[in-house]
Amino acid sequence: MDIQIAQLIINGIAVGSIIALAAVGLTLTYGILRLSNFAHGDFLTLGAYLTLLANNLGVNIWLSMILAALGTVVVMLVCEKLLWTKMRSLRATSTTLIIISIGLALFLRNGIIFLWGGKNQNYNLPISPALDFFGVKIPQNQLLVLGLAILAIVSLHYLLQNTKVGKAMRAVADDLDLARVSGINVEQVILWTWLIAGILTSLGGSMYGLITAVRPNMGWFLILPLFASVILGGIGNPYGAIAAAFMIGIVQEVSTLWLGSQYKQGIALLMMIVVLLIRPKGLFKGTI
DSSP states (O other): OHHHHHHHHHHHHHHHHHHHHHHHHHHHHHHHHOOOOTTHHHHHHHHHHHHHHHHHTTOOHHHHHHHHHHHHHHHHHHHIIIIIHHHHHTTOOHHHHHHHHHHHHHHHHHHHHHHHOSSOBOOOOOOOOOEEETTEEEOHHHHHHHHHHHHHHHHHHHHHHHSHHHHHHHHHHHOHHHHHHTTOOHHHHHHHHHHHHHHHHHHHHHHHHHHSOBOTTHHHHHHHHHHHHHHHTOTTOHHHHHHHHHHHHHHHHHHTTTSOGGGHHHHHHHHHHHHHHHOTTOSSOSOO
16 A cells, blocks of 8 residues: 555656646746636647657657747747737736637647547657666656656746846736836746746646657646646746645545546645635745
């Protein structure tokens, strides 16, 4: 039983790493742009499929991930130009933005199915044996996922805390109009927001493909844990989203010991509800 729990915790940490990366992008877009983007999970899927495309063309998996991240950022910026800039100028309500984002999610998912089909696919990688730590089997891909997630999170922390761009992003998140009056280039901040969100979300999708099959609905199944992480961690707080993502990833996986794997998402939402009943604003202060 102890080994089984340890195994599930390791699996939960790997899943939590992926949720954390994507949740940071989601919480940044809400904190800065006030956009609850339900297409975020499908951008994660897009990152996985772009990685698959490059990898199947013979490109190294790491370079494939970089190319996929750039491609995802380009698609996000096109959506910003065609949709979100227009909606902000019209001062669209949050309900309108949510409906548009759901439509965008459906468009992306069906576009992926049209281009790649609906069957499960895998990267073209050699099979590597799992490492054995006192009876606990740890696939090497899970270690890579955790290492990449830590690297990405540390880089994000440095950007937010030690660069002019990070300070500008925090100022815009606090008060957009005041930031604009203060001389901050808000359009540049919005560009950086999509750039960071696109890279982290695509990396999350690419890494998810390392530990599971690449399939069209992979991001859609993660959207509820993503929003649960954002809300639990305090809306707009990337560090809170990261902490909540690891908590949700571990609790989801460990819960399968007593419940079925089909109840994973329900466990994440139940966890969010219980915490919000105690702390309505989430575990951490909702700010960048």
